Amino acid sequence: MDANTQRDPVLKQQGGLLGSLISMFRRLFFGNRPQLSALEEEAIMTPAKTVIRNFFRHKLGIIGLVGFICIMSFSFIGSYLMPINLSHTETTLRNLRPGNNYLKYPKALVKEGVKQISSGVSFSVALSNAGNVYVWGTQPVYLLKNFSTRIREIPAEVKQANTVQVVAGDRHILALDDRGQIYGWGLNNFQQAEVPTNLQTMLNSKQAKEIIASEVYSAVLFADGELYVWGSVMANRVDIVRPEHQGHIVKVAASSNNMALLLDDGTVVTTGIENAFRRVPEALQDGSVKVVDLISSYRAVLALDDQGELHVWGDPEYGLLQVPEKQGQVRAMQGGKNNMTLLFDNGSVAHWGADHYKQLKLPPSLGKKPVERIFCSMFQNYAVHEDGTISAWGNKGFPFGTDEQGRDLLTRIIHGGRISLTVGAIAVVIEVVIALFFGMTAGFFGGWIDNLLMRFTDVVIAVPFLPLAITLSAVVAGRVSEMHRIYMIMVIIGVLSWPGLARLVRAQILLEREKDFVLAARALGVKYNNIITRHILPNIFNLVIVSVTLGYAGSLLTEAGLSFLGFGVAPPTPSWGNILMNAQSSSVIEYYWWRWLIPGLFVVLAALSVNLVGDALREAMDPRANEK
Amino acid sequence: MLRYIIRRTLSLIPVLILITIMLFALLKVMPGDPVRMMLNPGLKAEHYKAAYEAMHTKLGLDKSYPQQYMRWIGNTLQGELGWSTLYNRPVKDAIKEPIKNTIILNIFVIILELAITLPVGIKMAVKRGKPYDNAWQVFSLITYSMPSFFVALSLIFTIAIKLKWLPPGGMPLTVHGKGVAYYLSWLRYMALPVLTLTIISLAGTIRYVRNAMIDALTQDYIRTARSKGLAEKVVIYSHAFRNALIPVSTIIIGTIFSLFSGAAITETVFAWNGIGHVLVKGLSNRDFMLVISMNLFFAILSIIANFVADITYGLVDPRIKLE
Numbered sequence: 001m002d003a004n005t006q007r008d009p010v011l012k013q014q015g016g017l018l019g020s021l022i023s024m025f026r027r028l029f030f031g032n033r034p035q036l037s038a039l040e041e042e043a044i045m046t047p048a049k050t051v052i053r054n055f056f057r058h059k060l061g062i063i064g065l066v067g068f069i070c071i072m073s074f075s076f077i078g079s080y081l082m083p084i085n086l087s088h089t090e091t092t093l094r095n096l097r098p099g100n101n102y103l104k105y106p107k108a109l110v111k112e113g114v115k116q117i118s119s120g121v122s123f124s125v126a127l128s129n130a131g132n133v134y135v136w137g138t139q140p141v142y143l144l145k146n147f148s149t150r151i152r153e154i155p156a157e158v159k160q161a162n163t164v165q166v167v168a169g170d171r172h173i174l175a176l177d178d179r180g181q182i183y184g185w186g187l188n189n190f191q192q193a194e195v196p197t198n199l200q201t202m203l204n205s206k207q208a209k210e211i212i213a214s215e216v217y218s219a220v221l222f223a224d225g226e227l228y229v230w231g232s233v234m235a236n237r238v239d240i241v242r243p244e245h246q247g248h249i250v251k252v253a254a255s256s257n258n259m260a261l262l263l264d265d266g267t268v269v270t271t272g273i274e275n276a277f278r279r280v281p282e283a284l285q286d287g288s289v290k291v292v293d294l295i296s297s298y299r300a301v302l303a304l305d306d307q308g309e310l311h312v313w314g315d316p317e318y319g320l321l322q323v324p325e326k327q328g329q330v331r332a333m334q335g336g337k338n339n340m341t342l343l344f345d346n347g348s349v350a351h352w353g354a355d356h357y358k359q360l361k362l363p364p365s366l367g368k369k370p371v372e373r374i375f376c377s378m379f380q381n382y383a384v385h386e387d388g389t390i391s392a393w394g395n396k397g398f399p400f401g402t403d404e405q406g407r408d409l410l411t412r413i414i415h416g417g418r419i420s421l422t423v424g425a426i427a428v429v430i431e432v433v434i435a436l437f438f439g440m441t442a443g444f445f446g447g448w449i450d451n452l453l454m455r456f457t458d459v460v461i462a463v464p465f466l467p468l469a470i471t472l473s474a475v476v477a478g479r480v481s482e483m484h485r486i487y488m489i490m491v492i493i494g495v496l497s498w499p500g501l502a503r504l505v506r507a508q509i510l511l512e513r514e515k516d517f518v519l520a521a522r523a524l525g526v527k528y529n530n531i532i533t534r535h536i537l538p539n540i541f542n543l544v545i546v547s548v549t550l551g552y553a554g555s556l557l558t559e560a561g562l563s564f565l566g567f568g569v570a571p572p573t574p575s576w577g578n579i580l581m582n583a584q585s586s587s588v589i590e591y592y593w594w595r596w597l598i599p600g601l602f603v604v605l606a607a608l609s610v611n612l613v614g615d616a617l618r619e620a621m622d623p624r625a626n627e628k
Numbered sequence: 629m630l631r632y633i634i635r636r637t638l639s640l641i642p643v644l645i646l647i648t649i650m651l652f653a654l655l656k657v658m659p660g661d662p663v664r665m666m667l668n669p670g671l672k673a674e675h676y677k678a679a680y681e682a683m684h685t686k687l688g689l690d691k692s693y694p695q696q697y698m699r700w701i702g703n704t705l706q707g708e709l710g711w712s713t714l715y716n717r718p719v720k721d722a723i724k725e726p727i728k729n730t731i732i733l734n735i736f737v738i739i740l741e742l743a744i745t746l747p748v749g750i751k752m753a754v755k756r757g758k759p760y761d762n763a764w765q766v767f768s769l770i771t772y773s774m775p776s777f778f779v780a781l782s783l784i785f786t787i788a789i790k791l792k793w794l795p796p797g798g799m800p801l802t803v804h805g806k807g808v809a810y811y812l813s814w815l816r817y818m819a820l821p822v823l824t825l826t827i828i829s830l831a832g833t834i835r836y837v838r839n840a841m842i843d844a845l846t847q848d849y850i851r852t853a854r855s856k857g858l859a860e861k862v863v864i865y866s867h868a869f870r871n872a873l874i875p876v877s878t879i880i881i882g883t884i885f886s887l888f889s890g891a892a893i894t895e896t897v898f899a900w901n902g903i904g905h906v907l908v909k910g911l912s913n914r915d916f917m918l919v920i921s922m923n924l925f926f927a928i929l930s931i932i933a934n935f936v937a938d939i940t941y942g943l944v945d946p947r948i949k950l951e
Binding site: 060455456458459461462463464466467468470471472474475479553557560561564565566567577580583584586589590593596597600601603604607608610611612615 | 639642643646647650654657658659766769770772773774775776777778781782784785788789796797886892893896897904907908911912919922923926927929930931934
């Protein structure tokens with residue numbers, strides 16, 4: 001601490017972090033000048049300086065101010081740094097709990113060497129060269145807990161068995177051991193993580209070659225070319241494979257609603273719902289091109305033929321059909337949910353597609369060392385270098401979780417804060433302007449004007465706030481655009497909340513008008529206008545400041561309440577209130593606690609810090625507080 | 629006194645007229661066609677036009693706005709509040725049950741709130757600046773900064789879901805008959821909404837009681853009472869508290885009435901079939917007559933509250949000349 005703070009008796013007792021914060025603010029407002037001793041302090045100070053000095057004596061006020069500045073910079077600087085795409089949703093990632101460890105692979109995996117990595121929505125599973133299975137990431141939420149096991153609880157049979165393959169679906173994991181047995185764990189709401197009885201008999205009689213897991217379904221490809229699908233397939237019927245194709249399948253690329261199957265004659269067939277995924281180019285169907293490998297994203301397929309040429313088809317979204325220039329022979333291909341990655345024989349990587357979760361942002365370590373293998377699925381990507389180290393990129397996780405549409409809550413809370421704080425502030429400005437106009441006009445002119453304005457104030461006070469605010473916003477909601485609706489909310493909150501302040505201003509003016517200093521000013525011949533602006537207004541200014549601060553907290557809460565009921569800021573534009581709009585059902589309250597707790601806490605913290613500041617201001621402006 | 633009451637009553641009339649005009653204007657700008665909502669959508673095209681015209685005339689929509697306003701006021705004064713398209717029966721029948729439910733809810737809130745705020749507020753004033761006072765100050769500031777839905781959701785999460793002590797929401801079932809079990813189930817379903825409303829309205833009242841008590845305790849007559857050697861209890865309760873009651877009584881009346889309109893969010897979260905919840909449902913379903921009737925109900929309630937508060941102020945404080 002510097003000499004400046006040590007000489008100040010107030011700061012001495014505060015000490016620590018708070019003390020240094022106070023001294024920081026003090027220097028901010030007063031400049032770095034030496035503090036006066038107790039005797040010198042008796043000199044006359046301007047009211048504003050007295051108020052500021054008194055304010056900084058309040059611990060709680062300082063905490064409130066710091067808290068509010070933090071929340072404001074979080075929202076405003078944050079929304080500048082993290083732009084939001086209002087139209088983006090990703091239902092696969094719905095209702096994920098807070099977690100930031102999706103890419104944090106265990107160190108032991110690097111030591112033992114990677115054999116295979118596969119990723120689900122919020123976790124990844126890996127098989128090391130030593131035969132150990134590792135799972136990292138965040139546990140997805142299961143509503144039917146009784147049927148499912150935790151994703152990181154690797155079953156004892158898997159630990160004991162000699163695992164040769166692992167694969168992750170969206171929320172479950174399958175493992176295949178050297179005796180041809182399949183084990184599953186994780187979400188099991190459609191029995192996708194347990195082996196059906198008839199599959200078990202098949203597994204006992206013939207060799208399984210590859211296991212496949214996707215969104216709520218699983219599949220196994222046998223060495224004899226037969227494919228068996230189980231789990232939930234009623235919505236997409238990916239399991240319907242033509243009898244003449246069974247027994248000839250050599251490779252499977254699965255997405256949520258479709259499967260692309262590579263047959264032993266080099267042609268490609270597809271299953272699942274009818275969409276662009278199923279429009280296989282003619283050349284790949286009639287046998288003129290012999291395909292050797294294929295992968296798929298959510299709605300597009302990439303195939304490699306025996307000449308080293310790439311063929312792509314499917315939905316053109318995210319530019320998935322625009323394959324970048326080849327940098328050599330393709331060594332490996334991988335498909336994520338909305339992007340595709342190629343590894344060339346010179347160890348370089350090419351990737352394209354969507355970039356919502358930084359899937360396209362390659363880590364710098366990737367370019368420095370040649371890549372030996374790549375593992376990309378869902379939104380997580382891993383590259384294994386020739387020296388055995390791993391580079392990971394893509395979806396790191398969601399610090400505040402995701403909502404029912406898979407949107408990142410952190411981004412929505414940041415941008416919602418910007419909206420909520422702005423709406424509240426402008427509403428208060430509107431409130432103060434109207435209140436000052438009414439209160440001052442009534443206070444100064446008196447007589448019938450006063451009477452008329454005060455009767456009108458009575459009417460507005462008599463109208464209950466919340467019901468009318470809801471009604472008004474419901475009435476205007478249908479007629480205006482989303483942006484105009486936000487303006488309307490500001491106006492509604494402002495227009496309905498001014499009467500209290502107007503009465504206060506009027507009463508204060510009437511009070512000040514009768515005081516001796518006004519009489520003295522009049523006796524000195526000061527003009528009436530000057531008496532108002534120079535003598536009376538500064539005295540009601542304090543009152544207005546306190547009311548504005550407390551009113552701001554109030555309008556923050558009002559906006560949150562209106563938006564919570566669905567009569568405020570309309571989605572998809574976020575506000576702290578409307579993030580909670582869909583969090584009213586008891587299943588959300590119970591299982592997806594972060595969806596209501598975190599935005600709710602932000603509202604509480606913002607309102608609390610503003611109230612703390614307002615309270616400290618009120619006490620700082622109380623003349624009785626200056627008595628020694 | 630009587631003259632003041634009469635004058636005060638008469639001054640309510642222009643306020644009421646202004647409010648009804650405002651609500652009528654609101655009714656007229658509501659989105660949607662009220663005639664269409666009244667008609668049976670299954671009507672055949674050839675009958676539809678005739679039925680539309682008939683309903684249009686029946687609702688009086690062919691008349692001028694002042695005539696429509698007078699008609700609406702006339703009907704309202706006779707207790708005819710219109711037809712609720714949401715409940716498919718007259719508004720006055722549809723809102724009977726919700727009004728009863730809200731009143732029952734609020735009676736418990738008021739009792740609980742007074743039982744907490746009066747003793748705590750007094751003790752805070754007596755122990756001004758001590759840890760007891762500071763702790764309650766911080767607590768009241770925190771609850772004052774909480775939106776009601778956040779309190780409601782937190783209570784549902786902890787008490788109803790994690791501890792499973794109380795139901796998370798809804799209305800008590802009538803299958804229990806009218807015995808003790810029925811009333812107990814009322815209490816169980818009411819507990820969480822009552823707690824929520826109490827918590828959010830606690831802060832304002834508690835601080836008000838405290839400040840009124842502090843004002844009373846710094847008066848000269850308290851010093852006199854103490855110097856006479858009266859017991860501290862007598863000084864606090866019989867001298868200070870009785871005088872602090874004057875401002876407190878008015879704010880309590882204000883709180884009682886404001887609870888009714890502030891319960892919309894709480895009732896919606898707990899699916900409590902009260903008027904606030906009905907208002908929200910009515911708005912979502914574009915039930916105009918229901919919405920306007922609810923607003924009128926709230927407005928009249930709040931006018932009565934202001935009126936009663938003014939009168940009580942005059943009654944409890946003989947120093948105030950009501951002229």
